[in-house]
């Protein structure tokens with residue numbers, strides 16, 4: 001068994017010929033959502049399944065993930081914290097602001113925050129960044145997975161308020177939540193166009209790839225703010 | 229410019245530098261409370277690019293980055309827990325309305341049982357439901373009824389059997405139990421009135437606290453009610469009539485529970501449909517006001533009153549019905565029919 005760091009804090013574990021993604025467990029011996037724990041050379045890793053996380057799928061698709069050990073991350077659409085927990089592993093010296101608007105899933109997320117010292121839970125609507133602007137500082141990375149029809153707009157208004165000048169946006173676009181019948185490729189193209197042109201903040205898309213076969217009809221996007 | 233942050237309010241100069249600050253008490257509970265309700269008049273959110281972490285250290289609110297992280301996390305967790313555990317106040321209202329209905333059903337069944345039971349001993353009593361229950365709980369046997377009681381005469385001349393000993397204890401105890409149900413019912417009503425006044429002041433102002441509570445309950449919450457069109461609000465609670473309408477092409481129901489509002493109840497039958505429509509429209513407006521601003525706005529009520537006045541003025545007399553029934557012989561039908569064809573539909 002061997003672990004190779006493929007991006008800051010993200011490892012590829014080779015075990016009996018198979019490869020799996022993993023992060024170093026910030027809270028040893030605790031599994032968050034039933035994921036497997038593996039110990040290699042005195043270090044405990046949590047297996048990270050790309051089918052359960054768009055960010056993990058983006059890593060496998062060789063996105064140049066800009067999250068570092070000391071990054072500040074604004075995570076929009078935290079749900080019960082499956083992916084948030086891995087981001088929390090990665091930014092062991094940083095902080096994750098986790099925004100979620102469903103009370104039900106917030107309950108699970110709070111449980112996660114209770115045991116992890118670097119997650120700040122925020123029960124709020126990502127459409128209204130002004131409702132958490134008194135809490136969240138400027139961040140290095142915005143990760144967004146909200147599955148809403150106005151995903152690009154949500155990304156833009158949050159980037160405007162919170163993203164550092166040289167910060168990155170990581171976005172998962174779900175075609176079906178924008179248009180249930182249109183051809184996903186068309187939807188993606190249109191969303192990228194919107195990101196580049198339509199809002200106060202104009203993005204420069206650095207990379208975009210579909211997240212198949214892990215997530216059907218999802219586009220992963222990495223972008224930066226274009227400064228003129 | 230004055231801005232608000234989770235740890236206090238700051239005054240910035242035109243370069244965005246902090247020149248003055250007013251820090252909140254460094255207490256997790258207080259800060260959590262503030263975090264949830266940051267809205268203060270003429271307060272702004274931090275401008276883009278403003279570093280609230282650096283400001284917190286600069287003002288001396290926290291001594292280090294680590295302390296900042298730790299405190300903010302504790303406060304946010306506390307705030308989030310509070311937000312989800314308090315639920316929304318309308319959840320309490322929904323439960324209370326349903327409890328009222330449960331109590332009514334139970335109290336009904338039990339008081340009917342008591343009526344039958346007590347009828348063995350005092351068939352002439354002539355009371356039912358709550359008055360009967362209170363009466364039995366108070367006196368038990370007929371022989372305890374004092375001379376100044378309205379029922380004294382009837383009690384002395386009753387043909388009923390004597391109620392004594394264990395039987396009296398049982399019957400009286402049974403009535404006392406039902407009394408506690410009625411007491412509980414009035415406490416729930418008091419709670420509803422109070423809680424509706426704080427959660428939905430505009431709805432209370434237009435529809436009344438108890439009818440308002442019922443609307444909230446049937447819609448499944450205040451926000452859901454706010455999303456209903458006023459045509460739906462008008463028929464909430466008229467389900468049975470609505471199904472009949474769909475099945476048997478009976479006239480569509482014009483009034484749901486808002487029909488119980490005195491302004492409709494006390495109006496002559498031919499004005500009721502129009503008033504109900506106006507009332508439903510204003511209820512819909514009031515509920516949205518409650519959801520989005522939460523403050524009482526008297527103008528809705530003023531407008532409603534004016535609207536009702538104009539309906540009354542424009543429809544002083546019952547409409548003639550000859551033309552409607554022309555091909556059926558042109559005669560005015562029975563009284564029950566009037567109710568159904570009254571109003572516009």
Ligand SMILES: C[S@@+](CC[C@H](N)C(=O)[O-])C[C@H]1O[C@@H](n2cnc3c(N)ncnc32)[C@H](O)[C@@H]1O
Pocket residue numbers: 052053054076077078079080081082083084099100101102105124125126127145146147148
């Ligand atoms: C696809 S799930 C996210 C899954 C999560 N990123 C993970 O991998 O563990 C989308 C989440 O976004 C939340 N969401 C949707 N719209 C939102 C909004 N406007 N503000 C905040 N959260 C939102 C939903 O409640 C849901 O939990």
